[in-house]
Amino acid sequence: MDEKIIEITNINFDSEGISVLEDINLVISRGDFLGIIGPNGSGKTTLLKIMLRLIKPKSGTVKLFGEDIHQFKDWHKIGYVAQHAINFDPNFPLSVFEVVSMGRFSKKGLLKKLDKKDFEIIEYALETVGMKEYRNKRIGALSGGEKQRVFIARALASEPELLILDEPTAGVDVRVQKEFYDFLERLNKERKITLVLVTHDIGTVTSRVGKLACMNKKLFPECHPAEFFTGVPIEGMKAIHHLHGE
């Protein structure tokens, strides 16, 4: 049986009395490349934040790598690139290298300085995303796509087994998007990194991910890309209508 990386059981979440997530159940196994699609406000980001212990659900449980989320300590196994990661203060005084080095902090622990091995891993992460020659540039001076790559390098620097990306292609042009998905595919196949990607843009994602789940308060797992445009279960269909109605 496949190793369960994330196991979400009966998650409900309300915001000011309005239901945001209803009875979500989801299992992500090692090696999966899962895309979660849904319109804006469908609760995708909320679900990710619950998976990452940034938000407490109203009810339900989350297990990460087989462990209850409240007991989970190995946060370095998870790389996360937030939705608006690239919308930071453009004058913030950090070099590309400094940003990527943050990826090592969780593995290092408090009070410990980064050493030669850490620097090698940081260089390797920069190389993986093709940003090595930008290492001393100020992060705010880069383009949207370049910033995105730096944040992915930061996530990779913790040598994650699971990479979670929230709207990673927002603000990145279509040509770069194709390269980006090629890159994710390589991470998934060659480095065996489990990937979870959330987006409201159903264009490219449907054809590039291994599994697809549709979301609109409820989660409809296994809505396979091929089924997506042909015969689909009624519930999945509703979700698609919402997507197109956007």
Added chain:
Amino acid sequence: MLEIFQYGFMQRALAAGMMIAIICSAVGTFIVLKRLSMIGDGLAHIALGGVALGLFLNVYPVISALLFSVVSALGISRLRKTEVRGDVAIAIFFSAGLAVAVILLSLANGFNVNLFSYLFGSILTVDETDLQIILVLGTLTVGAIILFYKELVYLTFDEESAMVSGIPVDKLNNALFVLTAITVVISIKIVGVLLVSSLLVVPTATSLLIAGNFKETILFSIMFAVFSVAAGLISSYYFNIATGGAIVFVTIILFVMVLFYKNTKGVS
């Protein structure tokens, strides 16, 4: 020109001033980048309440000021996590501190010369006790920043990702607020309640104009602050003007000069 440092009071003033310059700019870098520039001003006014209480009860005012501002710093940190916004949280504590100060002053039948020295700063009356307190608390503050440097940089830039990577963000935020409170209180004697936040903010603002990374920002900020304190101190002696005002005025001149330099360089 250096004969002025033959005097004991000038030596103490310079030593205290240098320490304050380093601490203020180190803490100030994080505060400015967290967009909490006004917290220094808030904590300074809260500290004034503490100073007034100390003078009223006849205890060493720095102690009561520390108590007031550290407790308030934790309160602000807590309040900004609720529905109250950060700037409002600061304003509420600011008002409380000032109200206490004014009430105690009226009870003590008006202004007191000693209080003036805390309001405007009086670097030239720094005594051995002040110097020791600055040395101990200043070392503690700088030490804490060095120890938790990488985590503080991370949470200042991106709190959410720092949280996901397992960094104890809430605890470190509280610690940063407490360090800011300590910095403000030990700086009050030098530059005064009214100008302390300038020393916290302006050198960093200047540094941000030219620094390319975080380390440079702190380093340049310290350099600007140290220069300002030295230049302000010397000119206050020769021109017989208030030291705090002179120091902060130098920081502003530096800011304008660097801004001018950057803009003309940008044009060419």
